[in-house]
Amino acid sequence: MAHLLGAENLHLEFPTRVIFDSITIGVNEGDRIGIVGRNGDGKSTLLSLLSGRLEPDAGRVTVRGGVTIGMLDQTDVLDQEMLVSQAIVGDLEEYVWASNPIIRDVIDGLIQDIPWDAVIGSLSGGQRRRVGLAALLVGDWDCIFLDEPTNHLDVEGITWLANHLNNRWGKNAGGLLVVTHDRWFLDEVCNTTWEVHDQIIEPFEGGYAAYILQRVERDRMAAASESKRQNLMRKELAWLRRGAPARTAKPKFRIEAANQLIENEPPVRDKIQLSQMASQRLGKDVVDILDVSVSYGEKQVLKDIEWRIAPGERTGILGINGAGKSTLLGLVTGDVQPTTGIVKRGKTIKVATLSQELAELVEHANDRVSDVVARKRTSYVSGGKEMTPSQLLERLGFTSAQLQTPVKDLSGGQRRRLQLLLILLDEPNVLVLDEPSNDLDTDMLAAMEDLLDSWPGTLLVVSHDRYLMERVTDQQYAILDGKLRHLPGGVDQYLKLRKASDAADTGPSASASASSTTPAAAPVPANQLSGAERRNAEKELASTERKMAKATEAIKATHDRLAAHDQGDYEGISIMMQEITALEATVASLEERWLELSELLS
Structure with missing residues (x-):
């Protein structure tokens, strides 16, 4: 593979600390590199050094002659007076850019x-x-640097970017360096991972899952002081191997090594114990949206939303x-009142929201972290262990000085x-x-997820982070055309449904009425099913x-029986566990058929 660019003996320091010391790295054609590390350790700085935007204090960066580099910054660099069309295609005639499949x-x-003739300054931050990102990707680059490209993208946008x-x-052409906290994206796109830490860059083969395996092996061989970090990453690896079928179907690391590392690792969550604890704390009624x-x-x-939220x-x-x-979450919290229908709340529920605005911290802006935490509680139980607030802060990455x-x-994090x-x-x-x-x-995402694993209450999550969504939740729902729909097939099923919906919206009638100022979507090929075949498939899909x-309701009911059952009756518990296993197998088989029929009908 041809060499694209490299760095030799890079040294960089800021007034308060050294960022990199004697770093030597290279990027070859075909490299798809994900850059991970703690906030503030130099991930974005590394991209600036390699792109030539920042000069090192010592060492040098060399780029092969003729190699072009395009970079997406975290900050907004677009001219606020420019039109969207100018920002993306410049002065190109429509017939030129419209004939380019990449554009x-x-x-x-x-x-x-986004309106094609809108002024950049009139757009929201996410739209800008x-x-x-679009203005960068329409260019013809040999190497692309992306700094947090998934910010402001929804699940569909992130999936599109990964596919793009x-x-x-080609397999052995081009180079990509990406800084992102989106672990699904790292696994989907990258074949190499660079971890930035302690003034060095440590390379790992493969995407995020492979990086976790190698990091666990590294930590296992390290000093005993690394034991906490090792155990957390081992738990993360256990979920990667057990939790997501799509990952285990095409592993990027040695299965035998992974199995050996996690053979004594318990499941990420003890669902039966958490369900029992949740029932004790919440009672039978949480929120019923009827x-x-x-x-x-x-x-x-x-x-016409109907959603009965269960304990745990x-x-x-x-x-x-x-x-x-x-709006749906507002119904749960009580901040939104229904226009029609009723919302029933259990007498014992206590709802809290981790919002995007950080409103909970405004009143504590001038207080020290230790003082703020000390006012709350003197202890907290997590995973069956009593912890002080300081221990919890340490678990979430705070140092004694902080x-x-x-x-x-x-910092924001x-x-x-x-x-x-x-x-x-x-x-x-x-x-x-x-x-x-x-x-x-x-x-920090892994640490937060580990903390939530032992939390026994009811958890509702809205996130564009697919990895986090699959990691901390056991089921997913989607709001489609104003209605709430259960997704047995998870995020993949949601993406299929959205794709089918977009295809319907861009059919002949929709295309005819589309605005001439907005680029039209590509036409969708006609379905090959006959009328009778389609009707039969639709009937089977509904069935x-x-x-x-x-079957899903039966699983929930059996779990409820199990939680209320005498925990000393091992024979009765065993029978109910067998029922749950059989029902889960039935659901898995039905989900597979559902996906086949959905794909056929789309």
Whole structure:
């Protein structure tokens, strides 16, 4: 593979500390490199050094002659007076850019909902971010640097970006360096991982899953002081091998080594114990949303919603921006009142929301972290162990020195972690997480997920971070056309449904009425099913959905019986566990058939 660029003996220091010391690295054609590490350790600085935007104090960066590099910054660098069309295609005539498949793909994937003739300054921050990403990707680059490209992208946008980058170059062509906390994206796109830590860059073969395996092996051989970190990463590896079938179907690391490392590792969550604890704390009733519709003026956001939330339920909510996710969560918290229908809440529920605004910290801005935490509680039980607030802070990555830091001086990630801790110390039994992964690096996300694993209450999550969604929730729902739909097939099923919906919206009638100022989507090929075949498939699909719903309800009912059953009756417990196993096998078989039929009908 041809060499694209490299760095030799790089040294960089800021007034307060050394960032890199004697770093030597290289990027070859075909490299797809994910850069991970703690916030502040130099990931973005590394991209600036390699792109030539920042000069090292010592050493040098060399780029092969003729190699072109494109870079996406974290900051907004677009001219605020420019039109969207100018930012993306410049002065190119329409027939020129419209005939370019890469440009059309980028426009369809990133800015379909943004007016083509809008002024950049009139757009939201998320829209400007997407325009900036589109402007980069339409270019012809040998090497692309992306700094947090998934910020402001939803699940569909992140999936599109991964597919685009995977198909942009041939297998042994082009180079990609990406800094992101989105672990699903790292696993999907990257074949190499660089960990930035302690003034060095440590390379690992493969994506995020492979990196975790190698890191566990490294930590296992390290000193005993690394034991806490090792155990946390081992738990993360256990979930990667057990939790996501899509990952285990195409492993990027040695299965035997992974199995050996996790053979004595217990399941990530003891669902039976957590269900029992949740029932004791919550009672039988949490929140029942019954035949609810919500309208704002003449616009109906939610219609005919029925959702009975169970004790200990761990549910992820998916949907495009504006679909009604916040409205649905508002029904749960009581901040939104239904236009029609009723919302019933259990007498013992105590709801808390981890919001995006960090409002919980405003009143504590001038207080030291240790003082803020000391006012809450003197102890907290996590995973059956009693912990002091200081121990919890340490678990979430705070050092002893940071305990004396005023809240206003904390970084974004530190404030996010403190916000979560304050909420948990209030001991709610229903926790709503609204984009909880913002400002957190991969290590801190793993620490937060580990803390949530032992939390026994009801958990509701809205997030564009697919990895986090699959990691901390046991089931997913989507808001589609104002209605709430269960997703037995998880995020993959949601993406299929959204793709089918977009295809229907861009059919002949939709294309005819589309605005001439907005680029049109590519036409969708006609389905090859006959009328009778389609009707039969639709009937079977509906029947399969009913069977899945019935089996899922039976699993929930059996879990409830199990939680209330005499825990000393081992024979009775064994029988119920066998029932659950058989029902789960039935659901898995039905889900597989459902996906086959959905693909056939789409």
